[in-house]
Amino acid sequence: MTDARFITRAFEAICDCGGRLCGTESERAATALLHDLGAEAAGAPVRAEPFAYRGWRPLSCALETPAGPVPAHPLVRSAGGEVEAEVIDLGRGEPESFAAHADEIRGRIALVRHELMFNPGTLHRRIKYRAAVEAGAVGFLIAGPAAGGMVAGSSGRGDEPGIPAFGISPETAAAFARTSAGRPVARMSLETEEFDATADNLFVDLPGAGPETVVLCAHIDGHDLGESAIDNAAGLAVALEAARRIAADRPAGGWRRGLRLAFFNAEEWALTGSARHLDGLTAAERAGISLCVNIDSPVGGAGLAALTCGAAGIEPMLLRAAEARGETLRLHRPFQANSDHANFARAGIPGFRLVAGFGEHDAAARLVLTPFDRRDLVSDAALRRAADLAETITRAALDANDAEAASWRAGMIEAD
Numbered sequence: 001m002t003d004a005r006f007i008t009r010a011f012e013a014i015c016d017c018g019g020r021l022c023g024t025e026s027e028r029a030a031t032a033l034l035h036d037l038g039a040e041a042a043g044a045p046v047r048a049e050p051f052a053y054r055g056w057r058p059l060s061c062a063l064e065t066p067a068g069p070v071p072a073h074p075l076v077r078s079a080g081g082e083v084e085a086e087v088i089d090l091g092r093g094e095p096e097s098f099a100a101h102a103d104e105i106r107g108r109i110a111l112v113r114h115e116l117m118f119n120p121g122t123l124h125r126r127i128k129y130r131a132a133v134e135a136g137a138v139g140f141l142i143a144g145p146a147a148g149g150m151v152a153g154s155s156g157r158g159d160e161p162g163i164p165a166f167g168i169s170p171e172t173a174a175a176f177a178r179t180s181a182g183r184p185v186a187r188m189s190l191e192t193e194e195f196d197a198t199a200d201n202l203f204v205d206l207p208g209a210g211p212e213t214v215v216l217c218a219h220i221d222g223h224d225l226g227e228s229a230i231d232n233a234a235g236l237a238v239a240l241e242a243a244r245r246i247a248a249d250r251p252a253g254g255w256r257r258g259l260r261l262a263f264f265n266a267e268e269w270a271l272t273g274s275a276r277h278l279d280g281l282t283a284a285e286r287a288g289i290s291l292c293v294n295i296d297s298p299v300g301g302a303g304l305a306a307l308t309c310g311a312a313g314i315e316p317m318l319l320r321a322a323e324a325r326g327e328t329l330r331l332h333r334p335f336q337a338n339s340d341h342a343n344f345a346r347a348g349i350p351g352f353r354l355v356a357g358f359g360e361h362d363a364a365a366r367l368v369l370t371p372f373d374r375r376d377l378v379s380d381a382a383l384r385r386a387a388d389l390a391e392t393i394t395r396a397a398l399d400a401n402d403a404e405a406a407s408w409r410a411g412m413i414e415a416d
Ligand SMILES: [Zn+2]
Pocket: 219, 231, 232, 296, 297, 339
C-alpha cells in the first residue's frame, strides 16, 4: 500500500508505448510492460495466453478531393482497393438516412459522422459501415468529432470482401459538401496486407478459499492516432492499482473467491482476445466466474457509469459500493457489445464496464479514437477516483456470500 506513485507511473509507462494497435511494436512493448506491471501489482507471476487472429496492416493509404490530397486514416481491417466515385453525405449515418437515400448510394462513397462512443443512443461505426456495404457503396468515409483531427476505429469487416474505409477530419468532410455543381468526387486508394498473427492475453491469479473467481480486466490494445490514453491506458492503470491495493492485504487463506487480473488483447478487433479466452474455457470454468469487472475508459468525464449488458442482478451491489465511495454511479442496462464484458455476458457471466463521461457530450471522452486521446486529458485525481470505485466493487465481490453472488446472475442467459 506504500507506493502512492504506482498508478501514475503505470499510466505514463503505458502511454509511452504509443497507441498500441494490435500487431505493432507499440502493442508488443505494452504487452511486455503489462507482464511486469501485473506481477508487481499482484505480487504473483503473470501467465501469457497466446491466441491466433487474422492480422492486418495498411501498406499505403491515400485520399484525394477535387482540390488535392488530404490526410486519411484506414479503419482497422478495411478492405484494400482503389475507387473513384462521387461522395454522398449521409449526415450522422442513421438507418433513416440510409433508407431515405437508398437509390442514390450504389456506386458512390458513403460519408457519415463518428459520434460520442459513450452514449445511450450511439450508433456504432461498424453498423454504419455495414449499412454502406449493403446499400452498394464503393467506399466509406467517417468524419471525426474534433476540429483538425481524423478518427480511427475498426471497420468490423471479418474475412468477407468489403470496401475501403477511412477516418477523416471534419474539415475534409466539409470539402465533400454537395454544391449546385453536383457531388464532389473522391479517389480512395488503400493497399493492405493480411496474415496469420498471434497476440497474448495476460493473467495473474490470486486463488481464493473457494472455487469461484472474480475477473478484474482491462484491454491492452488501442489505436495509433494518439496514445490511447483514456481508451485504455487509464483502464489498465486503474485495474493494476485496484489489484495492487487488494493484493496488499490479502487474508492468509485468501478471500471467499479468487481474483483473476486479466489484460485482454485485440479488443479493438471486435473483442477477439476475450472471445478466444472464453471459448477456451470449459463450461465448468465459465460457471466458476462470478463476476467480470471490466475497466475501459474510466476517466474523461464528470461522472462514472456501469454498462451492465443486461446483468440487472449486480446493480444493488454496484450502487452500494458507489455510495460507500460517495459516487453517483449511472447504470445502463441494454446490451452493448462495446467492450470485453459483452463476451462474458454472452457466456452467461454477469459483469459490467466501468466508463466515464457516459452521455456527456462535452466530455474529454468524446476524443477517444482521435489524435487528441493523449495523457494530457487524464488527471491523477481522475485515475485515483476510478481506482477507488473499482477497488471497492472488486473487494465486495470477492467476499460476498453465496446467496448474494447467486443473485448476480438474475436475468442472465444461461451459459451453454
Ligand atoms: Zn476501449
